[in-house]
Amino acid sequence: MEVVEKIMEKSPYKHVNRKFVEKLAGLIKSDIEEEKVKLVRAKLRKISTSALSMKFYKKFKTLEFSKEVLDMHRSTRERADIYSWLISKIEKSGKIIDLGCGFNLLAFYYNEFLPAEYKGYDIDEAVIQFVNRFAHEKKLNAEVESRDVSEIEFEQSDVYLCLKIFDALEDVEKNVAKTILGKISKKTKLIIASFSNISLSGRGQLRERTWFEKMLQELGLKFTKESQGNEIFYFIES
Ligand SMILES: C[S@@+](CC[C@H](N)C(=O)[O-])C[C@H]1O[C@@H](n2cnc3c(N)ncnc32)[C@H](O)[C@@H]1O
Numbered sequence: 001m002e003v004v005e006k007i008m009e010k011s012p013y014k015h016v017n018r019k020f021v022e023k024l025a026g027l028i029k030s031d032i033e034e035e036k037v038k039l040v041r042a043k044l045r046k047i048s049t050s051a052l053s054m055k056f057y058k059k060f061k062t063l064e065f066s067k068e069v070l071d072m073h074r075s076t077r078e079r080a081d082i083y084s085w086l087i088s089k090i091e092k093s094g095k096i097i098d099l100g101c102g103f104n105l106l107a108f109y110y111n112e113f114l115p116a117e118y119k120g121y122d123i124d125e126a127v128i129q130f131v132n133r134f135a136h137e138k139k140l141n142a143e144v145e146s147r148d149v150s151e152i153e154f155e156q157s158d159v160y161l162c163l164k165i166f167d168a169l170e171d172v173e174k175n176v177a178k179t180i181l182g183k184i185s186k187k188t189k190l191i192i193a194s195f196s197n198i199s200l201s202g203r204g205q206l207r208e209r210t211w212f213e214k215m216l217q218e219l220g221l222k223f224t225k226e227s228q229g230n231e232i233f234y235f236i237e238s
Contacts, residue, residue, distance in 0.1 A: 006037045012049040012057045013041055015126040020148045027172065047168035048124050051075055051102065060130045065137065067110045073103040075164055078196075082228040083111040089192065089235070093158040095119070097188075099149040099180070100165035105131050105142055120144035121152060150176045160184045162193040164231070166212065178215050185221055185238035193234045197227065 004025050008014045013021070024043055030036040049057075051074040056063070063069065070076045079086070087108065090096065094116045098104050101120030108115060118135075121144065122128055128146045135142040150169060162184075166177040184191060195212070209225075209232065216223050216236060223236045 003033055003036055003040075006033070007040050007044075011054065012052070012124075012126065013044055015057060015124060016044055016048060017123040017125060017146045017148060020123045023148070024172065043171070047171050052124075052127070056130075057126055060126045063130065065106070065134055070103060070107055070110060076103045076107045078230055079107070082231070083107050085228055086192075086233075087111055087113045090159050090161075090190075093190070095157045096159050096161060097121075097155065097157040097184075098144075098161040098163075100162070100168065101131070101144055102127060102163075103131065104161065104163065105140070105144070106134055109134075109138060109140070114140060115142065118142035119155070119157070121147045121149050123148055150180065154180075154184050154187045156187050158188065158190070160188045160191045162191060164194055164196055166193060167195065177212070178219065181215070181221070181236070182219055185219065185236070189238060191221075191234075191236040191238070193236065194231045197230045197232055 004018070004022050007021055007025065008016070008018065021040065021044070024040050025036065028036060028039050028043065030039060053072055056072045070080065091113055096115045096118045098118065098120040101122050105118055105120060108118075118141065120131065120142075123146065125146045128144050131144045135144070149165070150173060162180075169176045169180070181191065193212075195209070212234070213223075216234070221236050221238055223234050225232060225234050227233075
């Protein structure tokens with residue numbers, strides 16, 4: 001059996017975008033196949049699937065929608081108290097593009113915000129199916145797509161959301177955040193990016209911000225920042 005098939009043999013890995021798994025399998029080097037399967041799965045957990053419980057992956061096709069489902073996703077759960085603040089920063093915008101979207105559309109809806117137009121991208125196809133079923137059921141002008149955001153063509157949009165996504169992207173490909181920000185800053189007036197303030201070592205926080213801020217300066221992008229809950233938000237204007 002091919003290594004990609006082995007990686008994707010079981011849940012939650014079988015729900016990840018196949019092209020993305022192939023890319024990781026190409027980047028992660030190991031002569032021992034079992035070892036490679038383990039390393040790729042560990043990376044997938046780190047940058048994607050660990051945000052959700054196995055219960056979600058078992059039930060997402062039929063799971064009923066309610067505010068409680070927001071608790072299933074680590075990021076929306078941790079952000080529960082600050083969505084109204086975040087929405088106040090974006091609700092007057094027209095079109096929103098959300099990179100590594102997770103459950104944000106559901107969080108907006110249950111916090112009484114219906115974007116005029118919403119487009120999201122994520123590599124987790126269980127999330128994609130779940131959010132598209134939600135958008136359809138609630139008749140929203142919204143769509144999400146299974147795509148690796150480091151490989152897409154960026155459209156014009158009033159706002160770009162990049163919430164807790166750059167760590168995952170940089171974990172796979174160094175400097176990809178700079179390439180993406182360089183491109184999207186030409187397609188929008190406002191980018192909202194965020195990072196988790198929680199780091200296991202307790203030392204990660206400062207390093208991340210320095211790295212990101214230096215990059216924004218190199219791109220000539222002006223920003224303001226604000227800490228809310230466990231997250232630091234950057235408002236980048238171009
Ligand atoms: C920490 S979660 C944040 C989710 C959401 N942005 C939020 O803050 O609530 C990171 C998300 O990015 C997605 N992701 C990771 N790498 C990606 C990539 N290259 N392209 C698209 N999505 C990606 C993961 O599947 C996961 O849903």
